[in-house]
Amino acid sequence: xxxxxxxxxxxxxxxxxxxxxxxxxxxxxxxxxxxxxxxxxxxxxxxxxxxxxxxxxxxxxxxxxxxxxxxxxxxxxxxxxxxxxxxxxxxxxxxxxxxxxxxxxxxxxxxxxxxxxxxxxxxxxxxxxxxxxxxxxxxxxxxxxxxxxxxxxxxxxxxxxxxxxxxxxxxxxxxxxxxxxxxxxxxxxxxxxxxxxxxxxxxxxxxxxxxxxxxxxxxxxxxxxxxxxxxxxxxxxxxxxxxxxxxxxxxxxxxxxxxxxxxxxxxxxxxxxxxxxxxxxxxxxxxxxxxxxxxxxxxxxxxxxxxxxxxxxxxxxxxxxxxxxxxxxxxxxxxxxxxxxxxxxxxxxxxxxxxxxxxxxxxxxxxxxxxxxxxxxxxxxxxxxxxxxxxxxxxxxxxxxxxxxxxxxxxxxxxxxxx
Amino acid sequence: xxxxxxxxxxxxxxxxxxxxxxxxxxxxxxxxxxxxxxxxxxxxxxxxxxxxxxxxxxxxxxxxxxxxxxxxxxxxxxxxxxxxxxxxxxxxxxxxxxxxxxxxxxxxxxxxxxxxxxxxxxxxxxxxxxxxxxxxxxxxxxxxxxxxxxxxxxxxxxxxxxxxxx
Numbered sequence: 001x002x003x004x005x006x007x008x009x010x011x012x013x014x015x016x017x018x019x020x021x022x023x024x025x026x027x028x029x030x031x032x033x034x035x036x037x038x039x040x041x042x043x044x045x046x047x048x049x050x051x052x053x054x055x056x057x058x059x060x061x062x063x064x065x066x067x068x069x070x071x072x073x074x075x076x077x078x079x080x081x082x083x084x085x086x087x088x089x090x091x092x093x094x095x096x097x098x099x100x101x102x103x104x105x106x107x108x109x110x111x112x113x114x115x116x117x118x119x120x121x122x123x124x125x126x127x128x129x130x131x132x133x134x135x136x137x138x139x140x141x142x143x144x145x146x147x148x149x150x151x152x153x154x155x156x157x158x159x160x161x162x163x164x165x166x167x168x169x170x171x172x173x174x175x176x177x178x179x180x181x182x183x184x185x186x187x188x189x190x191x192x193x194x195x196x197x198x199x200x201x202x203x204x205x206x207x208x209x210x211x212x213x214x215x216x217x218x219x220x221x222x223x224x225x226x227x228x229x230x231x232x233x234x235x236x237x238x239x240x241x242x243x244x245x246x247x248x249x250x251x252x253x254x255x256x257x258x259x260x261x262x263x264x265x266x267x268x269x270x271x272x273x274x275x276x277x278x279x280x281x282x283x284x285x286x287x288x289x290x291x292x293x294x295x296x297x298x299x300x301x302x303x304x305x306x307x308x309x310x311x312x313x314x315x316x317x318x319x320x321x322x323x324x325x326x327x328x329x330x331x332x333x334x335x336x337x338x339x340x341x342x343x344x345x346x347x348x349x350x351x352x353x354x355x356x357x358x359x360x361x362x363x364x365x366x367x368x369x370x371x372x373x374x375x376x377x378x379x380x381x382x383x384x385x386x387x388x389x390x391x392x393x394x395x396x397x398x399x400x401x402x403x404x405x406x407x408x409x410x411x412x413x414x415x416x417x418x419x
Numbered sequence: 420x421x422x423x424x425x426x427x428x429x430x431x432x433x434x435x436x437x438x439x440x441x442x443x444x445x446x447x448x449x450x451x452x453x454x455x456x457x458x459x460x461x462x463x464x465x466x467x468x469x470x471x472x473x474x475x476x477x478x479x480x481x482x483x484x485x486x487x488x489x490x491x492x493x494x495x496x497x498x499x500x501x502x503x504x505x506x507x508x509x510x511x512x513x514x515x516x517x518x519x520x521x522x523x524x525x526x527x528x529x530x531x532x533x534x535x536x537x538x539x540x541x542x543x544x545x546x547x548x549x550x551x552x553x554x555x556x557x558x559x560x561x562x563x564x565x566x567x568x569x570x571x572x573x574x575x576x577x578x579x580x581x582x583x584x585x
Contacts, residue, residue, distance in 0.1 A: 024563045041447045041487050049577040067445070074445030124485040124509055140487035140513035146577040154563060188432055189479040193508050222479060224508055277432060364441040364484070385436045385483060387459050 002252035004160040005227040006195035009135040009249075013118050021159040021258075029059070030117035030134075032147045035103055035360075036064035036075065038122030039082045041141035046148055054089050055151030061093040061112060062086050063103035066360045068096060071367040101332025101358040104128035104216065104300035109332055111241035115230040115249055120147050124219045125300050125382065131212030132238065133230035133249050138219060158195040158224045159258040161186075165202035167266035172416045174310075175210030176302060176380065176400035178202070179217045180271035181263060184281025192222035194258065197251060202265055203228065208237040209304045216301045217382050220278040270415060272378075273398035276386040284403060284415045294377040295326045295408035296389075297401050298356075299363045302380035303331030305338050307401040312344040314405035314416050320352040321411030327369045329356045353408070365389045371396075378407045420520070420541045422500050423549075424471040428533035429460065431477035435510070438481065438489040452488050453495020470497035473539065475531050477503065481510025490519040500539050502546060502557075504528045515564050516573040522546065527555045 003011065003018065011018040013027040032054075034042045039062050046054075054060045062082050067075035079096065086094035093112060100106070104125050107113045113129040119136035120126065122144040129136035139153070147153045165178055183190070196218050203211070211228045218226025228234070230249035238246050269283035297303070297311050308330060320326045328348050330336040336358060339345050348355050362369030363381040371377055371394035379389070384396035397413060406416035437459040439452055446452065457464035474493065480503040481489060490513045493501065500520040514521040520541045531537065535550040546555040570576035 037441075037444050038485060038487070044447060045574055048574045049581065051577070051581060072445065078445060122485050122487075124483065126485075138485040138509050140485055140490075140509060140516060142487060142516040142573045143512055146573055149577055150580060188482060189505065189507075192479060192505065222482065222507060365436075366441055383434075383436070383483065385434045385459075387440055388436050392459065392462070
């Protein structure tokens with residue numbers, strides 16, 4: 001039977017024959033992930049399960065990236081639980097302090113996830129690694145505890161929606177705009193329980209980082225995974241990250257798709273998701289002039305070096321509006337160092353931005369950029385739920401890095417091409 | 420298992436930030452999380468809930484983050500069952516893993532109003548609306564999920580699988 005990408009990867013990790021969507025199969029996992037919010041609960045469940053050791057100490061990653069450096073005593077206590085567990089179980093990939101980065105930027109960079117892997121993470125944006133051709137999906141802490149103990153978990157074979165991207169993009173339009181456009185079209189439950197598989201000439205031209213940006217937000221359409229074929233670019237990225245033995249991967253000719261969505265990016269304007277759902281997507285022209293108090297550039301969606309380069313190109317020689325706090329968080333220490341080396345941090349600071357450590361902080365209303373009542377933020381993050389970044393009376397608009405940078409200069413949401 | 424209680428109706432796409440905002444995620448204690456249940460939807464929402472009340476939601480309930488704190492806070496609030504048009508995928512797994520009963524009723528959700536009294540038979544998949552006299556039938560729980568439920572939740576299920584290996 002010809003298989004979709006999701007079916008092919010699941011088949012490679014199970015003894016059962018993958019036949020059709022809806023079937024439940026038990027699969028071996030390649031990597032299990034949790035962070036400082038979700039790991040404490042996973043550890044509690046792991047202990048309650050009576051497990052002595054993790055299935056493989058090299059295949060569990062614990063990344064304390066949400067409330068670190070610890071924002072208060074409670075978060076310090078949570079991280080302590082994770083740290084002590086990692087030490088007791090001799091977990092190789094424990095990250096905190098100077099080594100820590102936003103988990104979904106850090107793991108690919110360290111070569112810990114890649115093509116054909118099955119990755120389960122107690123974080124909904126685990127689907128990011130689909131950009132590298134991994135069947136990667138978020139789960140809750142107890143599911144993760146089970147996977148840490150057994151090295152396996154169960155999946156329902158998802159039906160797949162194929163997304164074909166064609167056309168020629170305009171300047172300042174990229175990966176974030178494509179995924180926002182898709183979510184705007186199919187809605188936040190448009191891919192509920194399903195796999196998204198991306199293809200087409202625009203995808204072939206996209207950088208691996210851009211593919212991860214798109215895969216990252218598959219969950220915002222309700223998707224289980226957002227998958228990209230593995231090509232020479234993916235292999236090059238993985239090789240540079242220190243992985244060996246990966247090979248190209250494409251869906252089989254004649255695989256069955258539930259639906260095909262075609263998006264022609266020609267003439268597309270930068271896209272903005274308006275409050276309070278990622279599906280409230282409009283072209284920037286329809287949102288411009290919304291006055292903002294904050295602009296955030298970072299997160300597992302858009303905190304990579306290509307995102308920072310895009311923001312710097314817009315910010316160079318400009319000043320941030322005096323009524324706006326521009327917060328820039330390079331997603332990992334090595335991205336930070338690279339940005340320093342290329343002079344990007346200097347451009348940011350000359351413009352009047354706050355450059356912070358690698359953290360998830362403001363994205364989830366954790367710390368380092370909380371909004372007061374009535375405040376508005378433009379952000380390169382992935383969610384704009386009510387109260388996501390602070391007060392229930394605040395508003396978050398989502399965009400790509402160029403729009404977030406341009407809007408910080410203008411003090412209002414603006415098309416970067418008008419800067 | 421039969422549960423009788425009053426309905427607290429919420430809307431579509433209720434996300435995990437609405438169920439339990441990030442600022443409360445510095446604990447795993449069910450009571451503490453329960454005391455702040457739905458605090459991201461409406462300040463003080465929990466005050467109207469009695470033990471064994473039932474939450475009823477529209478489409479895509481529990482979308483957003485993977486935080487298991489969400490079903491734990493609903494259970495901690497004393498709500499044993501959520502009836503919805505549909506559930507977000509991660510929340511659906513988490514609910515069963517934690518022992519929160521989730522019933523998907525599709526468009527029939529419109530037959531339930533805020534404040535209605537329901538009698539839910541989770542085994543039969545039957546929801547009797549005592550206030551209106553109507554009965555709604557819902558999708559059966561998939562066999563594999565039943566295996567987890569019959570083991571007593573995922574913790575017990577994994578315990579069993581671990582002992583089989585040794």
